[in-house]
Amino acid sequence: MSGLLLHQYEVSPFAAKVRRALRYKGLDFEVRNYRVVDAGKIRKTVSPTGKTPVLDDGGGLVVDSTAILRHLEQRFPTPPILPTDSTLRAQAHIIEDWADESLFFYDLAMRGWPNNIDWLKRDVLSHDSGFMRWLLYRLLDGFVRKTGQAQGIGRKSRESICSEVAAHFDAIVALLGEGEWLVGDHLTVADIAVASMCTVIERAEEAAAMMQERPALVAWRERVDAATFAPGTPPEARATR
Ligand SMILES: N[C@@H](CCC(=O)N[C@@H](CS)C(=O)NCC(=O)O)C(=O)O
Numbered sequence: 001m002s003g004l005l006l007h008q009y010e011v012s013p014f015a016a017k018v019r020r021a022l023r024y025k026g027l028d029f030e031v032r033n034y035r036v037v038d039a040g041k042i043r044k045t046v047s048p049t050g051k052t053p054v055l056d057d058g059g060g061l062v063v064d065s066t067a068i069l070r071h072l073e074q075r076f077p078t079p080p081i082l083p084t085d086s087t088l089r090a091q092a093h094i095i096e097d098w099a100d101e102s103l104f105f106y107d108l109a110m111r112g113w114p115n116n117i118d119w120l121k122r123d124v125l126s127h128d129s130g131f132m133r134w135l136l137y138r139l140l141d142g143f144v145r146k147t148g149q150a151q152g153i154g155r156k157s158r159e160s161i162c163s164e165v166a167a168h169f170d171a172i173v174a175l176l177g178e179g180e181w182l183v184g185d186h187l188t189v190a191d192i193a194v195a196s197m198c199t200v201i202e203r204a205e206e207a208a209a210m211m212q213e214r215p216a217l218v219a220w221r222e223r224v225d226a227a228t229f230a231p232g233t234p235p236e237a238r239a240t241r
Helices: 013-024 036-045 065-075 086-111 117-124 130-151 158-176 189-201 205-212 215-228
Strands: 004-008 030-033 054-057 060-063
Touching (some): 004 013, 036 130, 060 065, 065 086, 086 117, 086 158, 086 189, 117 130, 158 205, 189 215
Parallel strands (some): 004 030
Antiparallel strands (some): 004 054
16 A cells, blocks of 8 residues: 545545646555535544545645645655746646636536536535435535635626636647647646646536637647546546546
């Protein structure tokens, strides 16, 4: 056993970010999957904020995907996921934070639309069962709507959200330019975070169509996937592996 244990909601893009980084660094790890009904247990045992992912590294707990990636970089520096140049490092950090704190809420808003929400519910409740699954399946619509409204993006029209996501995808393509990676000359936390979010946002049919209209975005995502998934991982499994 490697001593690395990832506590996670399996389908969370933040957990996916950590799994991708662990694999890129060639590290063995184990996962402990939680059900939505385990929220109270998570708060009492591994995460004071109640949020996952949490990495248990030989008994030391690290909470938050960004903190976990920094921890991994310090403990296992090769191959690096942060540039050594301080300006590039800052750029990678800011793009990672944008993916986590902004793009994620576009994902939640779009996947909360009636034509997409069934897939979101099946994802979120994939480890729940019985009566609680039945109940949560009915409550999730309201929870997703309220979260999006509290954050703000969920108050916007579908048209505005689609045009903003299109602008974000265009910005990613522009950042790439002729290069292979979002920042500098190797894969970084920026690529890992944005690709992890793309993997879930494309489960909204509108976002999937917008991605397909941008071959450079798809090619970059494939490049990041090739570096951060085991060979042969099928596309439909990439949100949970
Ligand atoms: N900034 C955090 C975000 C983590 C996060 O929002 N995790 C969600 C799952 S997608 C969660 O644990 N939600 C449970 C809760 O809010 O109580 C990170 O990067 O790890």
